Amino acid sequence: MDEMISTGPAARSATTGAGCDPAILDEIQQRVLWLATRIIDAANHERDTGDGVKVGGHQASSASLVTVMTALYLAYLDAPDRVSVKPHASPVYHAIQYLLGNLDRMYLTTLRAFGGLQSYPSRTKDPDAVDFSTGSVGLGAAAPLFAAAARRYVDAHFGPRPRSRFIALIGDAELDEGNIWEAVADPATDGLGDVLWIVDVNRQSLDRVVPGVRIAQWEQQFSAAGWHVVEAKYGQALQKAFLQPGGDSLRAWIDAMPNEHYQSLFGLEPAAVRERFLDGAPPQVHQFCAGLPDHELASLVTDLAGHDLGALLDAFAECDAESTRPSVLFAYTIKGWGLPIAGNPRNHSALLSTAQIDQMREHLGLTAATEWDRLDPMTPAGQWAAARREHLARTPRTHAGNEVVVPDATGLRAARPISTQEAFGRILVDLSRVEAVAPYLVTTAPDVATSTNLAGFINRTGVFSPVTRRAWSSDPVLKWAEGPDGQHIELGISEMNLFLLLGQLGLTWDLSDQPLLPVGTVYDPFVLRGLDAFIYSVYSGARFVVAGTPSGVTLAPEGGAHQSTITASVGIELPEVTFIEPAYAVALDWLLCGALQSVAAAGVDFSRHGASGTGPSETGSYYFRLTTRGIDQQPFQAARDRLGDAILRRQVLAGAYRLVDAAAEAADGAPPVYLVGCGAVLPEVLQAAAELADEGIAATVVDVTSADRLYRAWQRTLRQGVRTATAPSIPGALRSAFPDRAPVVTVHDAASHTMSWLGSALGVPAVSLGVDTFGQSGAVADLYRAHDLDSGSIVNAALAALSLR
Ligand SMILES: Cc1ncc(C[n+]2csc(CCOP(=O)(O)OP(=O)(O)O)c2C)c(N)n1
Numbered sequence: 012m013d014e015m016i017s018t019g020p021a022a023r024s025a026t027t028g029a030g031c032d033p034a035i036l037d038e039i040q041q042r043v044l045w046l047a048t049r050i051i052d053a054a055n056h057e058r059d060t061g062d063g064v065k066v067g068g069h070q071a072s073s074a075s076l077v078t079v080m081t082a083l084y085l086a087y088l089d090a091p092d093r094v095s096v097k098p099h100a101s102p103v104y105h106a107i108q109y110l111l112g113n114l115d116r117m118y119l120t121t122l123r124a125f126g127g128l129q130s131y132p133s134r135t136k137d138p139d140a141v142d143f144s145t146g147s148v149g150l151g152a153a154a155p156l157f158a159a160a161a162r163r164y165v166d167a168h169f170g171p172r173p174r175s176r177f178i179a180l181i182g183d184a185e186l187d188e189g190n191i192w193e194a195v196a197d198p199a200t201d202g203l204g205d206v207l208w209i210v211d212v213n214r215q216s217l218d219r220v221v222p223g224v225r226i227a228q229w230e231q232q233f234s235a236a237g238w239h240v241v242e243a244k245y246g247q248a249l250q251k252a253f254l255q256p257g258g259d260s261l262r263a264w265i266d267a268m269p270n271e272h273y274q275s276l277f278g279l280e281p282a283a284v285r286e287r288f289l290d291g292a293p294p295q296v297h298q299f300c301a302g303l304p305d306h307e308l309a310s311l312v313t314d315l316a317g318h319d320l321g322a323l324l325d326a327f328a329e330c331d332a333e334s335t336r337p338s339v340l341f342a343y344t345i346k347g348w349g350l351p352i353a354g355n356p357r358n359h360s361a362l363l364s365t366a367q368i369d370q371m372r373e374h375l376g377l378t379a380a381t382e383w384d385r386l387d388p389m390t391p392a393g394q395w396a397a398a399r400r401e402h403l404a405r406t407p408r409t410h411a412g413n414e415v416v417v418p419d420a421t422g423l424r425a426a427r428p429i430s431t432q433e434a435f436g437r438i439l440v441d442l443s444r445v446e447a448v449a450p451y452l453v454t455t456a457p458d459v460a461t462s463t464n465l466a467g468f469i470n471r472t473g474v475f476s477p478v479t480r481r482a483w484s485s486d487p488v489l490k491w492a493e494g495p496d497g498q499h500i501e502l503g504i505s506e507m508n509l510f511l512l513l514g515q516l517g518l519t520w521d522l523s524d525q526p527l528l529p530v531g532t533v534y535d536p537f538v539l540r541g542l543d544a545f546i547y548s549v550y551s552g553a554r555f556v557v558a559g560t561p562s563g564v565t566l567a568p569e570g571g572a573h574q575s576t577i578t579a580s581v582g583i584e585l586p587e588v589t590f591i592e593p594a595y596a597v598a599l600d601w602l603l604c605g606a607l608q609s610v611a612a613a614g615v616d617f618s619r620h621g622a623s624g625t626g627p628s629e630t631g632s633y634y635f636r637l638t639t640r641g642i643d644q645q646p647f648q649a650a651r652d653r654l655g656d657a658i659l660r661r662q663v664l665a666g667a668y669r670l671v672d673a674a675a676e677a678a679d680g681a682p683p684v685y686l687v688g689c690g691a692v693l694p695e696v697l698q699a700a701a702e703l704a705d706e707g708i709a710a711t712v713v714d715v716t717s718a719d720r721l722y723r724a725w726q727r728t729l730r731q732g733v734r735t736a737t738a739p740s741i742p743g744a745l746r747s748a749f750p751d752r753a754p755v756v757t758v759h760d761a762a763s764h765t766m767s768w769l770g771s772a773l774g775v776p777a778v779s780l781g782v783d784t785f786g787q788s789g790a791v792a793d794l795y796r797a798h799d800l801d802s803g804s805i806v807n808a809a810l811a812a813l814s815l816r
Pocket residue numbers: 072075098099146147148149181182183184185186211213215216217218346359
């Protein structure tokens with residue numbers, strides 16, 4: 012009782028572990044365990060959802076982290092620290108926030124209810140402040156590593172922020188996910204001393220006890236990647252036992268024991284534990300254990316440091332003292348610790364019965380009337396929690412993003428044929444000359460910076476490295492100068508890492524009090540390789556621009572493995588992502604500047620509308636799909652001359668405009684057909700319109716710059732109609748591009764269904780041309796012919812559409 016918990020060399024203020032009575036922390040962790048368990052119990056046993064679908068929740072996975080999280084939140088963390096909580100421990104997180112006074116009592120019975128506590132920690136949906144969303148295992152684990160990389164960048168460019176430690180609480184089976192090792196291996200994450208990963212080593216995954224002993228291999232993998240590896244393995248009782256005569260052999264026996272054997276000790280009666288534990292043991296171990304009564308032996312051999320507050324705080328301090336590389340702490344725990352389901356191999360989704368809950372409540376001295384209470388503020392535990400609440404209170408952000416002012420356009424001129432990828436590179440270079448924009452731009456790419464036209468930007472701004480690095484070769488075309496001023500972050504070939512880094516660069520306005528304008532590039536087909544991380548990042552509320560380039564079968568010579576087809580559909584369908592695919596350079600200029608304006612407003616939007624981005628304008632990220640096909644810019648110039656910049660820009664931003672207006676050109680009124688193109692195929696669409704004109708058929712050519720914005724506008728009016736039971740109207744964006752009723756042909760170097768909804772939206776027959784089979788190598792004309800994207804096919808499609816009238 013009198014013994015104070017030491018926090019090792021980094022003992023800090025009176026509200027850290029150094030000043031806390033271990034009995035108080037233990038009392039608090041018992042309450043955390045109770046609340047976390049009961050939150051799940053109430054969701055499953057007290058709420059009638061009326062649908063018969065199991066509610067679920069993870070009492071065993073939660074219990075596993077109770078001691079670690081109590082040690083963190085009640086004794087170790089400081090206000091600027093940021094923590095990613097493994098998905099299945101969300102009830103522990105909310106229980107702690109409740110005990111700290113940061114969560115209203117009414118939420119405790121809302122786990123997994125609509126509008127209540129989310130099943131897994133969510134930055135955008137939970138009622139209490141969550142630092143990192145988690146759920147898709149592996150991603151939330153790696154996120155703090157990239158957040159620390161983003162902080163290192165922010166500190167280097169804008170001056171140091173108050174130090175944050177970036178901590179991830181990770182399930183042991185989560186280490187099976189490949190993205191973990193991609194993150195650990197990337198040089199962009201080297202040397203991040205403020206990172207601490209705590210692995211919850213309960214030796215169980217969802218289905219089973221993880222076979223063998225994997226930890227030695229994992230530790231070597233971390234060490235090889237330059238990490239500082241620490242273990243919190245044995246509790247104090249075992250540590251003492253090891254020091255006794257024969258203790259060495261006891262230790263060796265436990266260390267060598269496969270997970271399945273060790274795990275089978277749980278749930279047995281003490282006498283049976285002895286028998287099972289000694290099964291196959293050498294004589295020295297039998298001898299050592301002979302003197303111990305059954306119950307003592309049983310509790311000794313399951314005494315793990317992951318449930319020893321003092322041992323954990325010492326281990327945290329050991330990691331804290333290491334400032335030049337990330338630390339990983341393997342904390343040995345018990346899945347279901349303190350619960351009747353402890354260590355049971357099938358406990359992942361197990362729920363305590365009502366009788367077991369009643370017993371637990373009684374054991375803690377709680378009643379039905381007091382079971383949800385906070386710690387009594389008159390007791391030392393209640394006072395400690397109040398002090399910790401104050402200690403962890405965060406100062407409000409100072410930057411709202413108001414200082415980042417992105418112009419409407421860079422004024423890019425494009426006289427000769429140019430591709431959208433080349434124009435993209437030039438626009439970024441131009442923006443890097445704009446004083447109110449340049450400091451905030453940061454680009455990143457997974458080893459495709461030069462082949463996606465970032466070279467011009469890199470030449471101007473340099474490559475980011477925490478220390479200046481000597482350049483061993485000089486290239487007159489590409490200056491690869493690395494140092495702390497650089498504004499391009501180069502990644503190894505990992506699209507997962509690209510989207511995780513973009514996600515964290517896109518959250519620095521929140522996590523590092525500094526808005527940035529992050530821009531990433533990736534070969535378009537490989538957007539899909541990083542898709543789960545892409546989704547993770549936008550679900551987390553991140554704001555960034557990504558360019559998928561080159562794309563489609565327009566990347567003709569590269570063949571089927573490099574030609575993207577379904578990415579446009581993905582872009583349209585992803586929530587919180589605006590998908591944009593312009594054909595012309597000036598349109599791209601307007602659209603990219605508009606996207607960056609929206610990204611710059613992240614902090615402002617957040618203060619106004621909250622993290623879920625319910626504001627009136629777009630609040631997410633931007634996905635540009637670009638190509639390397641140079642196309643003649645004259646048709647766009649003609650539309651500009653016809654409409655004027657103000658009207659054209661508005662329409663381009665809204666998603667579509669008439670590139671060729673047959674009604675304006677033909678004397679006899681309404682055009683009989685609309686040819687709707689998106690991206691690189693516009694020259695073929697224009698050619699088809701000319702061929703149709705030769706046959707006396709007037710075709711209006713509509714250039715769709717964002718099928719996503721058009722689709723959303725249509726869906727908005729439909730939903731409005733559905734919700735109010737009124738006839739939906741045609742949205743403005745569609746009306747201005749399609750003023751008349753006429754059949755449509757859609758043409759897209761992407762899956763044909765991306766624009767096939769236009770027929771329904773306009774109430775006219777539609778024929779959709781697109782790429783619905785894998786491509787192969789060839790010239791652009793070969794591929795367009797093979798996929799019916801050539802002008803002859805478009806003409807035939809127009810005739811087919813007309814015949815469907
Ligand atoms: C990407 C992904 N795949 C599968 C799952 C389903 N799943 C949830 S938890 C889990 C096992 C996790 O085991 P571990 O990380 O050891 O966590 P524990 O519950 O033991 O703490 C699995 C397979 C998931 N959430 N995410």
